[in-house]
Every structure is written in structure tokens, then in C-alpha cells.
Amino acid sequence: MSEEKMVNIFIMGKKYEVPASLTIMTAMEYAGYKYVRGCGCRNGFCGACATVYRIKGEFELKTGLACQTQVQEGMYISQIPSFPTKKAEYDINEVSPDQQVMMSLYPEIYSCIGCNACTNACPQKLPVMQYIAYAQRGDFKACANASFDCVACGLCSVRCPAGITHPQVGELARRLNGKYIAPESKHLTKRVDEIVKGEHEEMIEKLMQTPIEELKNLYNTRDIEK
Amino acid sequence: MLTNEMLESIKKVEATRDERMHAELRKMTAEEKEAILNAFHPDYKDEGFEVLQVGPNKGEKVPTELCHLLQGTSRVLGKDIDLENPDYDTDVLIIGGGGAGSSAAIEADEAGCKVMLVTKLRIGDANTMMAEGGIQAADKENDSPAQHYIDAMGGGHFCNKPELLRKLVCDAPIAIKWLNELGVMFDKEEDGTMVTTHGGGTSRKRMHACKDYSGAEIMRTLRDEVWNRKIPVIDYTAAIELIKDDKGAVAGAVLQNMETGELYVARAKTVIIATGGAGRLHYQGFPTSNHYGATADGLVLAYRAGAPLLYADTIQYHPTGVAYPSQIFGALVTEKVRSLGALLVNIDGVAFMNPLETRDVTASTIIRECKERGKGVPTPDGGYGVWLDTPMIERLHGEGTIEKRIPAMLRMYLEYGIDMRKQPILVYPTLHYQNGGIKIEANGMSDVENLFVAGEAVGGIHGRNRLMGNSLLDVIVFGRNAGKNAAAKAKTIDTVGKLTLSHVDSFEKELEGAGLAGGELSPKLLPDYTRK
Numbered sequence: 001m002s003e004e005k006m007v008n009i010f011i012m013g014k015k016y017e018v019p020a021s022l023t024i025m026t027a028m029e030y031a032g033y034k035y036v037r038g039c040g041c042r043n044g045f046c047g048a049c050a051t052v053y054r055i056k057g058e059f060e061l062k063t064g065l066a067c068q069t070q071v072q073e074g075m076y077i078s079q080i081p082s083f084p085t086k087k088a089e090y091d092i093n094e095v096s097p098d099q100q101v102m103m104s105l106y107p108e109i110y111s112c113i114g115c116n117a118c119t120n121a122c123p124q125k126l127p128v129m130q131y132i133a134y135a136q137r138g139d140f141k142a143c144a145n146a147s148f149d150c151v152a153c154g155l156c157s158v159r160c161p162a163g164i165t166h167p168q169v170g171e172l173a174r175r176l177n178g179k180y181i182a183p184e185s186k187h188l189t190k191r192v193d194e195i196v197k198g199e200h201e202e203m204i205e206k207l208m209q210t211p212i213e214e215l216k217n218l219y220n221t222r223d224i225e226k
Numbered sequence: 227m228l229t230n231e232m233l234e235s236i237k238k239v240e241a242t243r244d245e246r247m248h249a250e251l252r253k254m255t256a257e258e259k260e261a262i263l264n265a266f267h268p269d270y271k272d273e274g275f276e277v278l279q280v281g282p283n284k285g286e287k288v289p290t291e292l293c294h295l296l297q298g299t300s301r302v303l304g305k306d307i308d309l310e311n312p313d314y315d316t317d318v319l320i321i322g323g324g325g326a327g328s329s330a331a332i333e334a335d336e337a338g339c340k341v342m343l344v345t346k347l348r349i350g351d352a353n354t355m356m357a358e359g360g361i362q363a364a365d366k367e368n369d370s371p372a373q374h375y376i377d378a379m380g381g382g383h384f385c386n387k388p389e390l391l392r393k394l395v396c397d398a399p400i401a402i403k404w405l406n407e408l409g410v411m412f413d414k415e416e417d418g419t420m421v422t423t424h425g426g427g428t429s430r431k432r433m434h435a436c437k438d439y440s441g442a443e444i445m446r447t448l449r450d451e452v453w454n455r456k457i458p459v460i461d462y463t464a465a466i467e468l469i470k471d472d473k474g475a476v477a478g479a480v481l482q483n484m485e486t487g488e489l490y491v492a493r494a495k496t497v498i499i500a501t502g503g504a505g506r507l508h509y510q511g512f513p514t515s516n517h518y519g520a521t522a523d524g525l526v527l528a529y530r531a532g533a534p535l536l537y538a539d540t541i542q543y544h545p546t547g548v549a550y551p552s553q554i555f556g557a558l559v560t561e562k563v564r565s566l567g568a569l570l571v572n573i574d575g576v577a578f579m580n581p582l583e584t585r586d587v588t589a590s591t592i593i594r595e596c597k598e599r600g601k602g603v604p605t606p607d608g609g610y611g612v613w614l615d616t617p618m619i620e621r622l623h624g625e626g627t628i629e630k631r632i633p634a635m636l637r638m639y640l641e642y643g644i645d646m647r648k649q650p651i652l653v654y655p656t657l658h659y660q661n662g663g664i665k666i667e668a669n670g671m672s673d674v675e676n677l678f679v680a681g682e683a684v685g686g687i688h689g690r691n692r693l694m695g696n697s698l699l700d701v702i703v704f705g706r707n708a709g710k711n712a713a714a715k716a717k718t719i720d721t722v723g724k725l726t727l728s729h730v731d732s733f734e735k736e737l738e739g740a741g742l743a744g745g746e747l748s749p750k751l752l753p754d755y756t757r758k
Contacts, residue, residue, distance in 0.1 A: 021552055021553065022553070023553050026553075026755070029755040029756050029757070030756075030757045031757075032756050032757065033756065034752070034754055034755075034756050035518070035752075036462065036484050036485055036752070037462070037485075039518050040347060040348065040350075040351040040355075040517060040518055041351065041352075041355055041356045041517040041518065042517065042518055042557075043356055043515065043517075043554075043557045043558065043638075044557075044634070044637075044638055045355050045356045045439070045441075045442050045634070046350060046351055046355045046356070046442075046517070048347070048348065048351060068554075068638070068641055069641075070553055070641075070642075087453055089453065089454050089456065090454060091454065092408060092409055092451070092454065124637065125637075144411060148411070148436075148437065148439065148443075149437075149439060149633055149634070149637070151442070152446065171446060171447075171450050174409065174411055174443070174447075175408070175409025175447060175450065176409065177409070177411055178406060178408075178409035178410050178411040178412070178447075179406070179407060179408065179409040182411065182412075182414055182418070183414060183416070183417060183418030184418050185365070185406070185412075185414060185418045185419060185420050186418060186419075187365055187366055187367060187419065187420070188363075188365045188399055188402060188403055188406070188420065189403070191364070191365040191399045192365075192399050192400055192403050195371070195396055195397075195399060195400060196400075200370060200371045200372065200396060203370065203371070203372040204371060204372055204375060204392050204395070204396060206372075207372055207375050207376065207379075207388075208388040208389075208392060212384050215376070215379055215380075215384060216256070216380075216384060218376055219376055219377075219379065219380035219384075220256055220380075222373075222376060222377075222429050223429065224429045225368065225424070225429060225430050225431055
């Protein structure tokens with residue numbers, strides 16, 4: 001294997017030389033940091049490792065998840081493991097999916113100035129400003145779908161001049177959509193009724209009493225849906 | 227950058243794709259499966275295990291790294307802990323903020339108990355958040371809980387505890403309905419019919435999903451509900467030891483602030499361990515798909531308190547972890563990729579197995595293909611992988627399917643310039659799941675009075691090998707179950723007796739007697755990846 005290529009990065013301003021193949025997260029560990037905050041699933045799903053960075057000599061402030069972003073030469077890195085955001089409390093059984101609910105729980109979304117900084121900040125490349133616009137209009141289905149891949153890292157909120165907590169707005173829209181707007185699954189309701197009435201008890205009881213050898217036979221010869 | 231060898235091999239994969247498109251790949255016989263597991267599954271390698279010399283499972287083998295922690299040194303030894311004046315007082319104490327802990331919290335709160343949830347990271351930093359593929363439930367006309375039972379039994383090598391499995395499969399549709407009514411957005415047809423697929427080892431298409439963010443969608447909904455209910459969540463605070471009362475029942479825990487090191491005493495009428503798995507112990511040097519905190523802490527706490535473990539020697543290696551690129555080495559490539567039709571293909575472009583065998587068999591067959599047959603594709607890190615032929619998905623189900631059904635996978639690879647719609651991806655097994663854990667009864671209680679367990683920390687539900695989609699299911703079913711039963715039990719307790727840590731001292735004496743005192747500090751709390 002050839003000699004490892006190294007790059008210089010700046011962790012909270014301090015310079016370290018690290019292998020170029022690392023992510024921001026593994027580079028910080030290479031430099032000697034042991035995470036408590038700012039590290040969660042390490043696989044791009046939990047949003048714990050929100051990070052901002054600037055490349056030396058460049059103007060633009062960039063964002064990323066530390067676990068999913070490869071280091072580059074001259075990268076100035078700061079993590080944002082926690083940022084004060086707003087979470088409105090509500091009872092999911094008491095709200096209804098109309099425009100009024102957003103007005104009362106997250107009125108600040110109507111202060112959006114349309115700067116699009118949220119969308120530019122999103123490491124998941126979601127149309128954040130657009131889904132806020134859907135929420136303003138009360139189109140929760142569209143808001144839910146557009147915000148679906150959100151990992152709630154909060155980088156949008158960090159950049160928002162209107163103080164909007166976008167991930168929570170998306171969360172509310174998704175729950176309203178999942179509970180009230182998406183069509184009911186009738187086969188599910190039916191099966192739950194059967195189970196509650198005990199209609200499946202006998203079959204399960206019988207299986208529980210079946211000797212292992214017979215169970216093995218049942219398993220090995222069962223038909224498999226195409 | 228793909229190596230030249232990879233590019234050459236991709237050409238062979240492309241050349242054979244047409245003839246593989248509708249190939250019927252044979253499933254193995256029971257005898258073939260047994261043989262391949264014996265020869266290639268990591269659980270069958272004796273050098274990865276050690277025999278416990280103290281505690282309830284004395285004489286049984288467990289993975290070496292877990293053995294050292296179970297027989298490790300308690301973090302409370304020599305510490306001045308004031309048990310007379312607890313810092314927290316609650317009815318139900320829940321340790322762990324993943325899917326099981328959150329479900330338990332919601333149900334215990336619903337039952338009217340005072341609930342407190344502690345987590346060493348944040349609520350939602352858990353394997354639940356990372357579950358991609360889906361959640362099983364027999365809710366279609368051609369399916370039944372009994373059919374689900376047979377599938378899970380067979381997958382688990384007929385070692386599943388029948389009364390636990392019964393609960394899992396019968397409560398499955400109820401769990402899906404509960405989640406749906408909390409607002410979880412399941413993939414549905416226009417008429418409301420759930421979109422369901424196969425997983426490895428299923429006989430019916432009963433895998434429900436929320437794109438490939440299934441666990442994330444479930445976890446964030448539960449988290450939002452916990453917050454809405456104003457249940458106290460004490461984050462960045464680990465439980466480092468259970469506390470008992472003078473009658474030997476569990477009655478709280480010693481907590482430690484992960485940042486300041488400060489210790490607290492929490493008194494509770496009942497305790498639920500929902501601490502999850504052990505991937506970050508990297509058994510046998512495997513990479514892992516698990517989250518940062520998956521270090522088997524709950525097993526250590528329960529074991530010291532006298533709770534036996536069940537099947538702690540069985541580990542699930544997910545067949546398809548990322549083999550390349552190195553930045554995401556070991557990360558999960560959801561089984562749904564295979565459910566959607568992608569085949570496993572070797573360096574010569576040959577599909578070497580039916581990709582929907584159970585996980586243990588599939589992982590073992592991939593290992594055989596690389597180690598014995600030399601048909602793996604070498605990676606720059608010195609390892610190897612086999613191809614997962616993802617472009618087949620677009621061919622089978624139409625263009626745009628990958629973006630619609632597995633967007634997280636597409637996004638993860640695009641970060642490194644790999645477009646899985648157009649080129650296959652390299653995979654190799656990764657340490658994924660702890661099949662075994664703490665033994666419980668159907669009410670969720672362990673063998674120690676007032677100590678309940680839920681989620682991946684439980685052993686017995688899945689026997690010796692879990693099927694895809696039964697883990698997300700188990701965290702919901704057994705999380706809710708533990709929450710309800712721990713709350714009901716708490717209501718029967720007027721006042722908690724005198725608190726004690728004497729079981730920790732007794733365990734330490736046992737260790738001394740066996741010549742094992744002075745082992746590493748446990749629980750481990752977090753792995754250490756700093757450069758040495």
C-alpha cells in the first residue's frame with residue numbers, strides 16, 4: 001500500500017495533520033478527541049454531528065454531518081452539538097390537520113423572509129424553505145413528504161434569520177399526515193380486530209404445543225409467497 | 227476511487243446482468259445451511275469466546291469482549307455514594323432512550339405513573355434510529371400471526387422462547403396500528419393498503435417500511451411523543467449500577483453525568499433496562515452498523531444484580547455492510563436492497579446464492595465466497611467484498627425506484643461519487659445485532675424482582691438468529707409491554723425499602739475468589755477510537 005496522503009485541518013482553530021481519507025468525525029478521533037457529544041449513530045441517521053466548516057481562502061460557509069463528510073486540505077471545522085431550538089408541546093389526539101395548528105404552535109414560520117439559507121445549509125439536500133412554505137399553506141402532506149429525509153441535525157435552524165425550528169415543523173406535519181391524512185389501512189384494522197377477539201389464539205396455541213421435529217417439518221415445507 | 231480490479235470486475239457483473247434478471251436462485255436445504263454455518267459463521271469460531279467463571283451464567287461461553295465486561299470492575303467501588311438521600315425519586319426508571327425505552331416511557335406515563343428516562347447520549351441516539359429496512363407484522367389476508375410464528379421459529383433455529391414469540395407475532399399488527407395512530411408515515415398504496423415486501427427467511431410479504439428511514443421515522447415520532455408528554459429525559463447520564471432494596475428487589479440505579487463525572491442516586495419502584503446492543507464491542511474484530519453507544523451496558527448491570535442471560539453467545543452479522551469506500555466501512559446496507567431484487571454477485575459476475583436466505587446463512591455464504599473460494603473483490607484496506615447488483619432494482623421495478631424506496635442508501639453512496647442506480651456496490655458482513663440478552667418472562671420482568679427489560683437487551687425472543695424486521699417490532703411490542711407491566715408493578719409498591727449496593731460487593735468477592743479482581747472498568751459506556 002502506498003504512503004497515506006495527509007491533509008491539514010483546523011479543529012476549532014487548532015491545526016492537525018490527518019489522513020485525507022478520513023471523515024471529519026474519524027479525523028477528530030485521529031487527532032485525539034474522544035467524543036461524548038456531537039457523535040451518535042455514526043451513519044448519517046441521527047443528526048448528532050452537525051458541523052460547519054470553511055475552506056481556507058474560500059468565502060462560503062459550508063455545512064455537513066461529521067460522520068458523512070470527508071476532510072479536505074485547509075478545512076476549518078466547528079461542531080454544533082447542541083443549538084437552542086423550539087419544540088411546541090401538543091396532544092396529537094387533540095389537534096387537527098388544518099392551517100390553524102401551525103399558526104398556533106409555530107407562528108414564526110410566517111416570518112420567513114425567503115432567504116433560502118435553510119435549504120443551502122441542509123446536509124440531506126432537502127428543499128427546506130419549500131417545505132416551510134407548504135406548512136404555511138397548511139399542505140401537510142406535501143410538507144411531510146418534502147421533509148421526510150430530515151435527520152434533525154438543526155443546521156437549518158442555526159442559519160435561519162427568522163428563528164424557525166424547521167425540523168420540528170416537519171415533524172408535526174409528518175405526524176399529522178401519518179395519523180389524519182394518509183388513508184386508513186383496512187386490512188390492518190381488520191386483523192387487529194381479529195386478534196383482540198382472540199381469533200388467532202387457537203392456531204398459536206397449537207403451534208406452541210407442536211414438537212420441534214414437527215415444527216421443523218412445517219418450516220421446511222411451508223409455501224413461500226412469490 | 228475504484229481500483230482497476232474493481233472496474234474489471236464490474237464489467238463482468240454488467241455482462242451477466244441480463245441473464246440474471248429473472249433467474250430463480252435455489253434456496254439451500256436444511257443440511258446445507260447447517261454445514262455452512264458450522265464452517266463459516268463467526269459464532270462457531272471458538273477463539274472468539276470465553277467461558278464465564280462467576281455469576282448466573284457461570285460455565286457458559288460468551289464473546290470474549292463481553293466476558294471481560296461482565297467480569298469487570300464496577301465503577302461504584304470505592305466511591306462515596308449516599309443512598310439515604312436520593313437525587314431522583316420516581317415510580318418507573320427507564321435506562322435507555324431508544325425505541326424500547328421510549329415506548330416503555332409512553333406506556334408507563336399513560337398508566338399514570340411518575341416516569342423518568344435516563345440515557346447516556348440523547349433520546350433517539352440508538353440502533354432504532356438506524357433501522358432501515360422495516361418492521362414485520364402479519365396483517366395481510368394471506369398471512370397470519372401463526373405464519374409469522376413459524377418463520378421466526380425457523381429463522382431462530384427453533385430456540386425462540388414460545389411465550390415471547392407468541393407475544394411478538396400476536397401484538398405485531400397492534401403495534402403497527404399504535405404507531406400509525408401516533409402519526410408514523412408507513413408506505414401505503416393510494417387505497418391505504420400497506421406496501422409490504424419479503425425479508426430474508428419470510429414466507430409472506432409482511433415487511434412494512436417508511437422508505438429506508440423506517441427506524442428513524444418510528445424513533446423520531448416516539449421521541450416527539452415523549453417530549454409532548456413532558457416525561458423527564460435526563461440525557462448524557464449513564465446508569466453505572468443497579469441499586470436494590472433490603473429484600474433483594476431492584477429499586478433504582480446509580481447514575482453518572484457523562485461530561486462532569488458527577489454521580490447521582492435515582493430511587494425507583496421498578497426499573498426497565500432498555501440499553502440495546504453491543505456492536506461497539508467489535509467482536510472478533512468486525513466493523514459494526516451499530517450506534518456509538520452500543521456497548522452492552524445493561525447486560526453488565528443486570529448480570530451483577532443476578533439476572534441470567536440467554537443466548538448471549540449468538541451474534542448477528544448483517545450480510546451486507548459497506549466493504550468500500552473506507553469512509554463508511556461497516557455501515558449498514560439495508561436488506562431491503564435484496565428484498566427489491568438486487569443479487570449478490572462474485573468477482574466473476576456469478577450470482578452465488580439466493581440473496582433472501584436468513585441473515586446468518588447469507589453472511590456465512592458471503593464469507594465462504596471470499597475466504598474459501600477466493601471469489602471476493604479485494605479492497606484497498608486489505609479486506610474484500612462481494613457485489614450487490616443494485617442496478618437490477620431499477621431494471622426490475624422501473625427507473626426512480628431506488629430514489630423512492632431506498633433514498634438513504636442512494637445518498638450515502640453519492641457522497642463518495644458512487645451512483646448505485648448505475649453501478650453495483652461492494653458489501654461484506656458487519657456486526658449488527660445481539661440475538662441474545664437478559665432472560666425475561668412474557669411480562670417483561672427478568673429473574674430479579676422489579677427489574678424489567680425491553681428491546682435488544684432481551685434474549686430469547688428471536689432464538690439464535692433474528693429475522694429482518696422483527697427487531698423494530700420487538701422494541702415496540704416489548705417496550706410497551708415492559709412499560710405497562712413495570713407501571714402496574716410500581717402501583718403495588720407503597721414505599722421502597724432501604725437502598726443497598728451490597729450485591730456489587732458480593733459480586734466483587736466472587737471475582738476475587740475466582741482470581742478475576744481488577745479487570746477493566748465496566749460498563750464500558752463508550753468505545754475509544756482515539757489514535758493510540
